Amino acid sequence: xxxxxxxxxxxxxxxxxxxxxxxxxxxxxxxxxxxxxxxxxxxxxxxxxxxxxxxxxxxxxxxxxxxxxxxxxxxxxxxxxxxxxxxxxxxxxxxxxxxxxxxxxxxxxxxxxxxxxxxxxxxxxxxxxxxxxxxxxxxxxxxxxxxxxxxxxxxxxxxxxxxxxxxxxxxxxxxxxxxxxxxxxxxxxxxxxxxxxxxxxxxxxxxxxxxxxxxxxxxxxxxxxxxxxxxxxxxxxxxxxxxxxxxxxxxxxxxxxxxxxxxxxxxxxxxxxxxxxxxxxxxxxxxxxxxxxxxxxxxxxxxxxxxxxxxxxxxxxxxxxxxxxxxxxxxxxxxxxxxxxxxxxxxxxxxxxxxxxxxxxxxxxxxxxxxxxxxxxxxxxxxxxxxxxxxxxxxxxxxxxxxxxxxxxxxxxxxxxxxxxxxxxxxxxxxxxxxxxxxxxxxxxxxxxxxxxxx
Amino acid sequence: xxxxxxxxxxxxxxxxxxxxxxxxxxxxxxxxxxxxxxxxxxxxxxxxxxxxxxxxxxxxxxxxxxxxxxxxxxxxxxxxxxxxxxxxxxxxxxxxxxxxxxxxxxxxxxxxxxxxxxxxxxxxxxxxxxxxxxxxxxxxxxxxxxxxxxxxxxxxxxxxxxxxxxxxxxxxxxxxxxxxxxxxxxxxxxxxxxxxxxxxxxxxxxxxxxxxxxxxxxxxxxxxxxxxxxxxxxxxxxxxxxxxxxxxxxxxxxxxxxxxxxxxxxxxxxxxxxxxxxxxxxxxxxxxxxxxxxxxxxxxxxxxxxxxxxxxxxxxxxxxxxxxxxxxxxxxxxxxxxxxxxxxxxxxxxxxxxxxxxxxxxxxxxxxxxxxxxxxxxxxxxxxxxxxx
Numbered sequence: 001x002x003x004x005x006x007x008x009x010x011x012x013x014x015x016x017x018x019x020x021x022x023x024x025x026x027x028x029x030x031x032x033x034x035x036x037x038x039x040x041x042x043x044x045x046x047x048x049x050x051x052x053x054x055x056x057x058x059x060x061x062x063x064x065x066x067x068x069x070x071x072x073x074x075x076x077x078x079x080x081x082x083x084x085x086x087x088x089x090x091x092x093x094x095x096x097x098x099x100x101x102x103x104x105x106x107x108x109x110x111x112x113x114x115x116x117x118x119x120x121x122x123x124x125x126x127x128x129x130x131x132x133x134x135x136x137x138x139x140x141x142x143x144x145x146x147x148x149x150x151x152x153x154x155x156x157x158x159x160x161x162x163x164x165x166x167x168x169x170x171x172x173x174x175x176x177x178x179x180x181x182x183x184x185x186x187x188x189x190x191x192x193x194x195x196x197x198x199x200x201x202x203x204x205x206x207x208x209x210x211x212x213x214x215x216x217x218x219x220x221x222x223x224x225x226x227x228x229x230x231x232x233x234x235x236x237x238x239x240x241x242x243x244x245x246x247x248x249x250x251x252x253x254x255x256x257x258x259x260x261x262x263x264x265x266x267x268x269x270x271x272x273x274x275x276x277x278x279x280x281x282x283x284x285x286x287x288x289x290x291x292x293x294x295x296x297x298x299x300x301x302x303x304x305x306x307x308x309x310x311x312x313x314x315x316x317x318x319x320x321x322x323x324x325x326x327x328x329x330x331x332x333x334x335x336x337x338x339x340x341x342x343x344x345x346x347x348x349x350x351x352x353x354x355x356x357x358x359x360x361x362x363x364x365x366x367x368x369x370x371x372x373x374x375x376x377x378x379x380x381x382x383x384x385x386x387x388x389x390x391x392x393x394x395x396x397x398x399x400x401x402x403x404x405x406x407x408x409x410x411x412x413x414x415x416x417x418x419x420x421x422x423x424x425x426x427x428x429x430x431x432x433x434x435x436x437x438x439x440x441x442x443x444x445x446x447x448x449x450x451x452x453x454x455x
Numbered sequence: 456x457x458x459x460x461x462x463x464x465x466x467x468x469x470x471x472x473x474x475x476x477x478x479x480x481x482x483x484x485x486x487x488x489x490x491x492x493x494x495x496x497x498x499x500x501x502x503x504x505x506x507x508x509x510x511x512x513x514x515x516x517x518x519x520x521x522x523x524x525x526x527x528x529x530x531x532x533x534x535x536x537x538x539x540x541x542x543x544x545x546x547x548x549x550x551x552x553x554x555x556x557x558x559x560x561x562x563x564x565x566x567x568x569x570x571x572x573x574x575x576x577x578x579x580x581x582x583x584x585x586x587x588x589x590x591x592x593x594x595x596x597x598x599x600x601x602x603x604x605x606x607x608x609x610x611x612x613x614x615x616x617x618x619x620x621x622x623x624x625x626x627x628x629x630x631x632x633x634x635x636x637x638x639x640x641x642x643x644x645x646x647x648x649x650x651x652x653x654x655x656x657x658x659x660x661x662x663x664x665x666x667x668x669x670x671x672x673x674x675x676x677x678x679x680x681x682x683x684x685x686x687x688x689x690x691x692x693x694x695x696x697x698x699x700x701x702x703x704x705x706x707x708x709x710x711x712x713x714x715x716x717x718x719x720x721x722x723x724x725x726x727x728x729x730x731x732x733x734x735x736x737x738x739x740x741x742x743x744x745x746x747x748x749x750x751x752x753x754x755x756x757x758x759x760x761x762x763x764x765x766x767x768x769x770x771x772x773x774x775x776x777x778x779x780x781x782x783x784x785x786x787x788x789x790x791x792x793x794x795x796x797x798x799x800x801x802x803x804x805x806x807x808x809x810x811x812x813x814x815x816x817x818x819x820x821x822x823x824x825x826x827x828x829x830x831x832x833x834x835x836x837x838x839x840x841x842x843x844x
């Protein structure tokens with residue numbers, strides 16, 4: 001039976017396409033990476049359908065790539081060897097919210113926006129960790145790529161918040177991970193052998209997560225932003241450490257833009273929250289005086305005249321980060337997400353500016369501090385999608401900032417294929433071999449998003 | 456192609472297919488098909504690819520382009536202020552390119568051909584255009600008449616549209632408006648022909664109407680449909696078609712006598728209603744309040760809102776010519792069916808709208824979802840008539 005007919009048998013004719021229009025759209029993402037090749041786009045609705053599709057793919061040796069919103073910007077879900085793209089977004093049910101045990105169970109296609117709106121309406125005392133991505137980004141894919149969100153400085157990155165999973169293995173078996181595997185509630189993924197690690201950070205090369213449980217967190221009624229600024233970049237590691245040491249921030253990020261001039265400083269943006277106004281006031285007071293005597297005082301100043309529009313922008317969840325895609329009037333944006341120890345921030349700061357200038361760009365930074373004083377340091381590059389030379393410049397800048405990241409002892413978050421290969425080349429050989437052996441064990445026919453995490 | 460210069464600036468972030476709270480989907484085509492190619496972002500990228508020869512015209516691409524219901528949700532919610540106002544015009548321009556090439560879906564071709572050859576999409580002789588008003592004692596428009604009541608294709612020829620036209624006409628009579636109709640002298644407003652990219656046909660229809668209006672000495676127009684209202688108000692002035700144009704709800708809001716509701720209406724038990732914003736009143740013309748104001752004046756009405764309301768409204772799927780071309784109107788996952796379920800979930804007994812196209816679309820969806828026992832669709836004028844007794 002032709003592959004298309006077999007897929008139609010599984011999901012229905014309206015949910016399969018091999019028309020050029022769909023193949024074009026699903027063969028590329030919004031970053032600077034070159035397009036790939038897609039043979040079929042399929043919109044599954046259930047884990048059982050995915051199971052059947054993977055059995056078919058194994059029989060026919062066809063690659064399969066699962067896609068959420070496709071917003072990694074680094075081509076992680078651009079298929080390299082053709083095959084089937086599974087657009088997961090029809091699996092969009094929010095299945096359970098357990099307030100007492102503080103978790104939510106969702107299908108893999110639920111978007112950040114949908115979950116945020118649902119919680120706001122039905123469970124307003126709780127929140128999930130919302131990334132800086134557009135609200136169309138899917139919650140599950142973000143957790144699976146080690147994404148981070150607006151409460152990560154306080155509670156950890158989003159993959160740490162996974163409390164259970166349903167996974168379709170490459171051979172089509174449907175399995176559960178965590179307490180839900182014991183037919184219990186989806187409240188925790190341990191204490192058991194942590195099988196979630198077989199699927200987090202693997203870019204879909206080891207299986208397809210179809211359902212996930214995520215921890216929920218209290219949503220304080222009051223939030224406010226306070227901002228500090230400095231021009232002494234060398235002070236940033238200690239300043240970050242002090243802010244984190246005080247241990248009351250909900251969110252914490254660093255921003256800088258070379259233009260306009262008033263933005264050309266290092267701004268330390270701290271989001272505070274409290275269940276009571278008095279609690280928030282206390283936290284504000286504590287933070288405002290944090291740097292009054294720091295290094296003799298006046299080295300890091302409190303910004304007392306923050307523009308209301310900027311205040312709103314900082315407090316928005318999610319923020320409109322996608323606006324960076326039009327900085328060069330060209331709809332393109334990609335970045336190296338460098339996960340760095342904070343002591344490397346000054347070096348990265350200077351290198352990033354150098355790289356931007358080398359490729360004719362104005363430097364613009366947004367870095368989120370993560371729990372434990374590490375930082376997601378964003379080497380950001382906007383580009384004009386209509387200008388091949390501009391795209392090429394962005395790719396070269398990425399290559400350089402990837403290299404800088406590794407040279408500084410960091411890791412590259414959701415890196416594109418060349419970044420993955422750079423990481424693997426630097427990795428201790430036995431570790432790289434273990435990654436390969438795990439992939440071969442779970443997916444002997446190597447049908448799952450082939451080319452990713454592949455030396 | 457006009458607006459080609461914005462196509463590459465789309466990042467495909469996807470705000471365009473969402474309402475303000477991000478909690479659901481509000482793009483009719485994407486809601487039905489769920490392939491990214493049918494989202495506004497996908498359409499932007501595909502249009503660029505098509506113009507550069509990376510993808511070719513085929514039936515699927517036609518379906519993608521022409522399934523846009525021109526609801527304006529993308530314009531409302533795109534975060535890129537520097538070009539969002541041009542998004543919908545770019546989609547219409549892409550359709551226009553296909554029209555110029557003669558490569559449009561069969562149902563689009565048939566609709567446009569009927570408009571051209573018959574002067575309406577129903578293939579009914581033009582001389583019957585005023586028949587909807589039979590036995591209503593509606594007078595032809597003359598220079599002594601204050602207002603032209605423009606009915607349009609759906610109100611003139613669709614079975615349900617005729618009921619609505621008669622309801623509005625009866626209402627205007629009841630509240631003492633001096634109005635007349637052009638009958639066979641009226642032509643299609645062309646709004647949906649333009650939305651389908653048939654600019655030449657639209658220009659032809661618009662100029663013919665403008666000439667007819669001017670020859671009749673028309674100054675004030677009241678329309679049955681928000682589509683006609685949009686065309687006359689926003690599009691006809693480019694050919695010196697300057698008239699004082701109102702949708703019938705605007706006139707009602709001004710002169711509805713609140714002290715003349717019938718005793719029967721006043722004594723009836725309270726009914727819960729919810730209002731569906733027609734896109735060509737709401738997002739396109741920023742009027743979200745008039746119909747609600749009228750509803751709030753009626754006795755025995757408790758108005759509740761659906762989650763997707765006002766600028767976040769979910770289109771019925773009938774705009775952009777889709778009422779006639781049927782590209783997003785059929786199948787299990789249409790926006791109309793989602794809309795009536797949303798209305799029923801509010802606990803409303805009546806889903807009210809102020810557009811004949813929306814009314815028909817939503818009534819069909821109620822039947823498709825077997826919601827007849829829970830939800831009734833009414834055009835606003837019908838509730839007002841009922842209240843006046």
